[in-house]
Amino acid sequence: MKRVVSLAVLVTIVLGMSLLLALSGQSFYPSENLRWLAIVYLNTTYNPYLPDFTVRSPESVTAIVWDYRGLDTLYETTVFYLAIIAGLALGRGVKRLNQKPTDESGLSPIVKTVTKITGPMILAVAASIGLHGHLTPGGGFQGGATAAVVPVVFIVVFSSFYLLWKGVSSQRMLTLRSAGLIGIGLTSISLFLAGLLLGLPSYVFQNIAKAGSPLSMPYDVHGALLSGTLWWFNLFEFLAVSSGFTLAFIILMTPEAEEKW
Amino acid sequence: MSLDLLIYAVGAVASLMSVVAVYLALVERDLVKAVIYSAIQSVFYSLLFYLFMSPDIVLVYLPVAGGVLPALLLVLISKTERFERE
Numbered sequence: 001m002k003r004v005v006s007l008a009v010l011v012t013i014v015l016g017m018s019l020l021l022a023l024s025g026q027s028f029y030p031s032e033n034l035r036w037l038a039i040v041y042l043n044t045t046y047n048p049y050l051p052d053f054t055v056r057s058p059e060s061v062t063a064i065v066w067d068y069r070g071l072d073t074l075y076e077t078t079v080f081y082l083a084i085i086a087g088l089a090l091g092r093g094v095k096r097l098n099q100k101p102t103d104e105s106g107l108s109p110i111v112k113t114v115t116k117i118t119g120p121m122i123l124a125v126a127a128s129i130g131l132h133g134h135l136t137p138g139g140g141f142q143g144g145a146t147a148a149v150v151p152v153v154f155i156v157v158f159s160s161f162y163l164l165w166k167g168v169s170s171q172r173m174l175t176l177r178s179a180g181l182i183g184i185g186l187t188s189i190s191l192f193l194a195g196l197l198l199g200l201p202s203y204v205f206q207n208i209a210k211a212g213s214p215l216s217m218p219y220d221v222h223g224a225l226l227s228g229t230l231w232w233f234n235l236f237e238f239l240a241v242s243s244g245f246t247l248a249f250i251i252l253m254t255p256e257a258e259e260k261w
Numbered sequence: 262m263s264l265d266l267l268i269y270a271v272g273a274v275a276s277l278m279s280v281v282a283v284y285l286a287l288v289e290r291d292l293v294k295a296v297i298y299s300a301i302q303s304v305f306y307s308l309l310f311y312l313f314m315s316p317d318i319v320l321v322y323l324p325v326a327g328g329v330l331p332a333l334l335l336v337l338i339s340k341t342e343r344f345e346r347e
Binding site for chain 2: 003006007010011014015018061062129137138139141142145146148149152156245249252253
């Protein structure tokens with residue numbers, strides 16, 4: 001009874017606040033009037049008539065994240081990398097069990113069959129979110145986080161050892177993750193290195209040719225838009241994030257062989 | 262105009278239900294149920310993000326707050342105690 005009363009009080013307060021929100025709804029919801037900064041970004045994100053300013057990506061959020069403020073995103077990736085390293089350090093020196101999963105382990109055959117069907121579908125959606133990040137909403141982190149749901153579901157539905165016996169070991173995830181991070185680093189300095197080799201001025205984290213630097217990443221392949229570095233950054237971030245989350249969950253969910261204390 | 266009103270109504274209901282889910286998650290003594298209430302709140306928030314016209318945030322918020330974070334918390338609960346004590 002007490003809980004019902006407190007819930008009713010809470011709902012009344014929230015209803016009043018919602019009424020307030022409805023009255024001043026214009027200030028909370030996005031309006032048609034854009035600020036000049038948004039207009040600048042929307043005008044330059046895909047604009048072939050401004051070749052020195054455009055990113056050649058119709059998706060302005062990914063353009064901002066990986067081009068206009070790409071260095072910020074690089075350091076966000078570094079923070080995520082350090083967080084996973086800290087998780088690995090917590091689990092160091094712990095022996096883990098490695099048993100062969102049987103048909104009895106895990107949930108019922110109905111759940112297993114449904115998971116076998118939906119797992120590849122989630123992976124396909126994740127790849128679509130990640131690799132079309134320069135065309136539609138999404139990007140490397142979004143796709144990677146979506147793909148990381150699949151190993152979690154498989155560990156819960158089958159067993160803790162299922163992924164290990166299918167070849168998804170923590171060592172391989174660490175290798176994949178390092179490959180993704182090396183790819184991000186190489187992509188960020190690729191045009192700088194090309195400029196050094198060709199003797200032309202170029203910048204670190206350069207994507208499309210700027211004033212004073214004629215070098216530019218290939219931004220389309222036979223008419224299919226790649227948006228220069230954006231597609232590569234999304235691909236490598238997808239690899240790094242999905243394998244990083246998978247690594248963390250393998251470390252957390254695999255039982256330890258013996259108690260140390 | 263009616264479409265605007267519909268968007269406001271859905272947003273108001275989603276924010277309302279998310280606060281209810283937060284309240285239930287706070288008072289719940291069974292931590293597994295609390296995690297599920299928290300995930301329900303995340304789903305309402307992602308609906309709100311979609312109405313606020315930020316689909317990029319929806320795509321990162323839904324897997325992280327609806328899939329990865331509850332799974333992490335459930336693993337932690339399985340290693341400690343399920344019920345909150347006085």
